[in-house]
Amino acid sequence: MSASQEMNRTSLLEVKDLCVSYGKVEAVHKVNVRIGEGEIVTVIGPNGAGKTTLMNALMAALPSAGEVAYAGHRLGERRSIEQMVALGMNLVPEKRELFSEMSVEDNLLLGAFSRYRRGFRDHLQSMEEIYERFPRLRERKRQAAGTLSGGERQMLAMGRALMAKPKLLMLDEPSLGLAPLVIREIFKVIESLKSAGVSILLVEQNARAALRVADYAYVLETGSIAMEGPAKALAGDPKVIESYLGVGA
Template identity: 60%
Template sequence: MSVALLKTERLSVAYGRVEAVREACIEIPAGGVVTVIGANGAGKTSLLNAVMGVLPSSGGVEFDGRALGAKPVEERVAAGLSLVPEKRELFAVMSVEDNLRLGAYRLGAGAIRTGLAETYARFPRLRERRGQKAGTLSGGERQMLAMGRALMGRPRLLMLDEPSLGLAPRIVKEIFAIVSELKATGVSILLVEQNARAALEIADWAYVMELGEIVMQGPAADLANDKRVIESYLGLGRH
């Protein structure tokens, strides 16, 4: 991989005596798409939340060559990190457009106008529903809104936690197509997914996480053809 935009060194997260993440070392190159796959409960979400500063952790996190240390979430966002959580966490009683504007609260009026235009071009359905309350959207539309809100802040690294969760196959395909398109804009992406097949198809590099530990890593195309990955995550049909 090329020079790392994000790097973790022996990153660990514990809930009391239970270690959810154990000495995880990952790298995200500038402009790359990296995925972390694994079963439910493998520690993938805890890994993202530790990188974002939502969870306390031990070990190190470096972003653009600088240690993040104990920096709060707000400073990590300002540095260019953005997380779209699994539950999307939208403001249900606010309109689609107001949710988007909140994603760019640090930016000026001109940047917000530009961001809205870009977001509506990328997600036409959000333009159609811009005056609608976020809580009335479909699951796929809520995921698009969560991604659009994160992109409004012009992040350098976009972290996506289970973006396909609970969505119909047609919508999942659409969401992953958008993730692929984002790569061309220069945004680095860290994608956490249980849908290993879809994630490996769009990623450059992949990590496999089991019981809090990184147990495999390599080019996504290689892992997609690895016997152990096929048997554990892709189904026996790939033999």
């Protein structure tokens, strides 16, 4: 992508010089990331590169320094998770963090709580949309979340986040620990969300799957952006192939 094309991407989220530290150890260093409207952007990189830290900082779950602008408005450093959800951002964390003893249906309803508190009463319609997107959740709606398979738990975590009607959905390692057939199903849903107008920031260890579905990609190494560009271009880059896709890719 040329510099002019990059500038023409309509930004939903723009991050400049983001830094995150754990005490004196800097885990993320001056990271610049842009997510366009209706775009899937992926961040790939080795374990320990700072990918999850980056996600948590964007969601205000970790303190950070730098500039974060959402929908053209600069956000203050004292932003909260609740503010981010109200603005239209939501995160599906790597560990999914479901309420195991509660039913599938009740977990989904909790995802709509922030909208309900702001006066919206569309949670039943939203739940029906989630069931259409994830039919298995409808079949198991009365089951405790803790009894679900790994793939079903990932579907529920995504469904719960979607109940908040996010404009930007952030997914941290959605394929982690899942069987190949389930991974394909999850990535089909990710593509369908883009078609529905949801922007997606995808952190993923499965670089091949991530680059296949994404529009734009960043490579994060030791807390800094090492490479970036259109996902198709990075998928064909010799350095990316050698480090993340395997020589035979």
